[in-house]
Structure formats: structure tokens, C-alpha cells
Amino acid sequence: MPDTTGAVDRWGPAVYRLACAATGNRSDADDVFQEVFLRYHRSAPEFASEAHEKAWLLRVTANRTRSLLASPWRRRSVPLEDVYACSGPEESAVAEALAALPPGDRTLLHLYYYEGYRTEELARLLGRKSATVRSQLTRARQKLARLLKEEP
Numbered sequence: 001m002p003d004t005t006g007a008v009d010r011w012g013p014a015v016y017r018l019a020c021a022a023t024g025n026r027s028d029a030d031d032v033f034q035e036v037f038l039r040y041h042r043s044a045p046e047f048a049s050e051a052h053e054k055a056w057l058l059r060v061t062a063n064r065t066r067s068l069l070a071s072p073w074r075r076r077s078v079p080l081e082d083v084y085a086c087s088g089p090e091e092s093a094v095a096e097a098l099a100a101l102p103p104g105d106r107t108l109l110h111l112y113y114y115e116g117y118r119t120e121e122l123a124r125l126l127g128r129k130s131a132t133v134r135s136q137l138t139r140a141r142q143k144l145a146r147l148l149k150e151e152p
Contacts, residue, residue: 002044008037010050011057014115018058021110022065022103032064058115059125062107069103097147105140112137 015036019029039060047053098106111117111125119137123130 002041004037004041007040007053007057011054012037014054015057015061017114018061018107018110019065021098021114022062022107023068024099024103024106028065028068032061032068035064036060055121055125058111062111062126065103065107093148097144100147101140101143105136105143108133108136109140109144 012033016029016033019032019036020026023029023032036057040057045053045056047056098109101109108122108126111122112119117125119133120130122128123133126133128136
């Protein structure tokens with residue numbers, strides 16, 4: 001039996017932050033979080049190190065958010081936040097600009113800036129080439145900068 005409780009304690013915050021960054025809302029992030037650790041518990045993978053365990057969990061998180069966002073049901077529904085918009089003092093220009101980015105860009109920026117992964121690590125984690133990750137990061141940064149400049 002895997003130590004799921006220990007994994008949630010160690011890596012839960014990182015998984016949840018990535019799920020929030022990629023999905024853009026807490027309810028979807030909660031669903032992704034639960035499914036990631038359910039998969040962890042069911043598959044009981046063996047890891048070479050803690051870094052390998054974290055990378056596995058973040059990759060599953062990225063894949064699950066991508067699947068969730070691509071689901072046909074999601075494309076036919078309107079998020080509750082769009083119907084009943086509310087803004088609080090905790091919202092910042094950066095958070096709003098990040099939320100306006102496509103999920104893939106949010107995921108890359110989150111893993112790079114918040115989780116501290118280097119481009120080579122991101123390439124392995126996401127199954128892409130290092131040069132591709134670098135160019136995608138550059139484009140995501142440029143999009144974010146444009147969105148921030150457009151703020152009143």
C-alpha cells in the first residue's frame with residue numbers, strides 16, 4: 001500500500017497550485033487534486049527519489065487538467081464565474097492576466113516560476129523538447145506582458 005497520506009502532505013500544495021493555475025478555478029482544481037491522488041493510491045508507483053515522485057505527480061496533474069479542459073462537456077458549459085462574476089480585493093492585475101492566458105501557458109509559467117523547474121526539467125516532465133519549452137515560455141511571458149500593459 002502506498003503512503004498516500006504522506007504524499008498528500010508533501011506534494012499536495014504543489015499539485016493543488018498547479019491544478020488551480022491550469023484550470024483557473026477552485027472546483028475544477030479540487031476535482032483534479034482528488035483524481036491525481038486517487039491515481040497515485042491505485043497505481044502505487046515505485047519512485048527512485050522524492051524528486052521523481054513530485055515530477056510524476058505534477059505530470060499526472062498537467063495531463064489531468066489538459067483532459068478536463070478538453071472534455072466535450074466542458075466546451076458546452078458556461079463556468080459559474082462567467083455567469084455570476086464577483087471580484088474581491090484579493091484579485092490583482094497579475095492574477096487576472098494569468099487567468100486570461102490559455103491553460104497551457106498558465107501551466108508552463110506556474111511550473112517554471114512557482115515550482116522552480118528549469119526548462120530541461122520541464123521538457124522531461126511534459127514530454128517536449130527543451131527548445132520547444134523555451135520558446136513556449138518566451139511566448140507565454142510575452143502574452144502576459146501584453147495583458148499587463150493593457151490593464152487600465
